[in-house]
Amino acid sequence: MSLWDWGQTFLALLFPERCPFCDAISVGGGPCESCTSPDHGESCARDLPEPGNVPCFSPFRYDGEIREAILRFKFRGRRDYASWFGGKIAKELLRRDLSRNAVLTPVPISAGRMRERGYNQSLLLARAAARVLEIPCVELLEKVSENQTQHLLSLEERRKNVRHVYRVKNGKAMQKEIILLDDIVTTGYTLAECAATLREAGLHVRCCAALASAADRDGQAGQEDEKRGKL
Numbered sequence: 001m002s003l004w005d006w007g008q009t010f011l012a013l014l015f016p017e018r019c020p021f022c023d024a025i026s027v028g029g030g031p032c033e034s035c036t037s038p039d040h041g042e043s044c045a046r047d048l049p050e051p052g053n054v055p056c057f058s059p060f061r062y063d064g065e066i067r068e069a070i071l072r073f074k075f076r077g078r079r080d081y082a083s084w085f086g087g088k089i090a091k092e093l094l095r096r097d098l099s100r101n102a103v104l105t106p107v108p109i110s111a112g113r114m115r116e117r118g119y120n121q122s123l124l125l126a127r128a129a130a131r132v133l134e135i136p137c138v139e140l141l142e143k144v145s146e147n148q149t150q151h152l153l154s155l156e157e158r159r160k161n162v163r164h165v166y167r168v169k170n171g172k173a174m175q176k177e178i179i180l181l182d183d184i185v186t187t188g189y190t191l192a193e194c195a196a197t198l199r200e201a202g203l204h205v206r207c208c209a210a211l212a213s214a215a216d217r218d219g220q221a222g223q224e225d226e227k228r229g230k231l
């Protein structure tokens, strides 16, 4: 048993992993027996808008109990879901044979948001997925200015709102192709901007992945979620 495994076992004794849907104790994380349902996997592929022009893959649609679980993960401190969620992203990439010789990098959050939330949910997902895929997870981007929350803006405003708010902070010598990872893809402008920023720095973006893809691309559900996140 590696030190990592010992650490995980110790933590599991102190804080048993729980079902992301009903909060029952669930050995190894993920849905408990009574919550296992075929609905918990509805993979989605789509193309992101300009300036990204890159495909994005998700293991879930952003709907129903997955949406509720993601809201708890993002706004209620349930970072313990990251392991199961990250594993689902990893499986999606494996199934499509996309992860070979790649590195995973998360969409960053601003320093202010980091202070408020205490963690970057996309980094937790990227680390968990990278562990399963046995590829590196590297934080290549940083968010250099605090823009308005995307969810509260119109489509056109969103497109402008994310322009030039990210910067490549390391990765000058990065030879490998990059898989960019976020929690939810709605309009796709955030991931598209991050992909464009990496490319402008001479890096190669293979694809994007998000835990869930919102069908509601004008973001009505997102506005509601943002309000709930602040409750």
Ligand SMILES: [Zn+2]
Binding pocket: 019, 020, 021, 022, 023, 024, 031, 032, 033, 034, 035
């Ligand atoms: Zn359950």
